[in-house]
Amino acid sequence: MVPPEDLKIPSSRDQSLQIAISIFSPKDCLHPRPVIVMGHGIGAIKAAGLAPFALAFAAKGYYAIAFDYLHFGESDGQPRNLLSISGELQDFRDVIAWARQQSNRFDSQRIVAWGSSFGGMHSTALIASDHELAGAIGQCPCVDSFAASTMQPLSKSLRITQMALSDCVRSFFRKEPVYINLTGDGSPGSPVALMEGAEVMEGWHRISPSGVDFPNTITARSLLEFPMHRPVLDVKKSRKPYLIVLPTYDNQAPLKAAEAAVKNAPFGEALRVPGGHFDLYAGGIAFDANLAGQLAFLERILV
Numbered sequence: 201m202v203p204p205e206d207l208k209i210p211s212s213r214d215q216s217l218q219i220a221i222s223i224f225s226p227k228d229c230l231h232p233r234p235v236i237v238m239g240h241g242i243g244a245i246k247a248a249g250l251a252p253f254a255l256a257f258a259a260k261g262y263y264a265i266a267f268d269y270l271h272f273g274e275s276d277g278q279p280r281n282l283l284s285i286s287g288e289l290q291d292f293r294d295v296i297a298w299a300r301q302q303s304n305r306f307d308s309q310r311i312v313a314w315g316s317s318f319g320g321m322h323s324t325a326l327i328a329s330d331h332e333l334a335g336a337i338g339q340c341p342c343v344d345s346f347a348a349s350t351m352q353p354l355s356k357s358l359r360i361t362q363m364a365l366s367d368c369v370r371s372f373f374r375k376e377p378v379y380i381n382l383t384g385d386g387s388p389g390s391p392v393a394l395m396e397g398a399e400v401m402e403g404w405h406r407i408s409p410s411g412v413d414f415p416n417t418i419t420a421r422s423l424l425e426f427p428m429h430r431p432v433l434d435v436k437k438s439r440k441p442y443l444i445v446l447p448t449y450d451n452q453a454p455l456k457a458a459e460a461a462v463k464n465a466p467f468g469e470a471l472r473v474p475g476g477h478f479d480l481y482a483g484g485i486a487f488d489a490n491l492a493g494q495l496a497f498l499e500r501i502l503v
Contacts, residue, residue: 220274234310241317245273249407283422342453403478
């Protein structure tokens with residue numbers, strides 16, 4: 201196995217900031233190869249569950265580039281864990297643009313955007329707008345943040361909105377952010393979290409890296425932007441193959457919206473796998489079928 205190469209590349213969002221990337225390389229590269237650019241889900245980092253996919257892609261002769269969005273993981277940006285949907289999409293575009301410039305390593309005509317969970321929102325937006333991509337993959341993707349917001353109980357939504365507005369006001373006075381937990385067990389009296397329940401806790405533990413700082417929070421103000429992003433509505437503009445991996449059920453991302461994305465994308469394909477949202481990662485019951493389906497898709501489109 202070739203150890204991943206860790207680099208930092210410039211950000212177009214802020215020229216003083218850099219995006220951390222990890223490049224997984226195939227062995228014996230004598231000419232430019234296809235590259236899979238990999239963006240993770242909400243609040244997650246590249247060290248959290250992406251390596252098993254990236255290593256499998258490299259073993260098949262592709263490069264894989266996993267990256268941390270600005271304000272997360274090893275990337276620059278203050279305050280930490282500040283999420284911007286439009287900003288994350290730009291980070292994704294920046295990594296793809298950088299890869300296109302490395303013509304000695306990467307085949308610029310064979311770049312695939314890969315997004316997991318919330319990252320699937322970005323892969324959906326990219327396949328609809330960047331027609332130079334060879335294709336895209338979205339696994340258990342959140343393709344409609346408005347639909348995702350309606351999955352929350354009203355009482356919880358009101359609490360989250362209150363926290364978000366409070367954090368937004370504090371930001372104007374340069375005060376410390378109000379953070380909201382990404383995961384929680386949902387027990388009475390526990391702090392509110394975006395994703396709750398035993399299934400969530402087990403899945404989050406499954407992708408959590410050992411020995412790496414992986415905060416279970418995002419700034420509450422980040423949530424104010426959520427309902428405005430609905431790339432499922434634009435996926436009909438895509439011109440290249442788009443594989444969407446659909447679990448049997450999904451309590452974290454709107455499954456019907458993902459199914460609609462398959463239907464509306466001119467070259468949309470569905471890969472059905474067992475289990476729920478977090479079962480698609482290594483250690484989950486759907487991982488093997490998920491990975492096999494993705495590799496078959498890549499083999500078809502990257503000939």
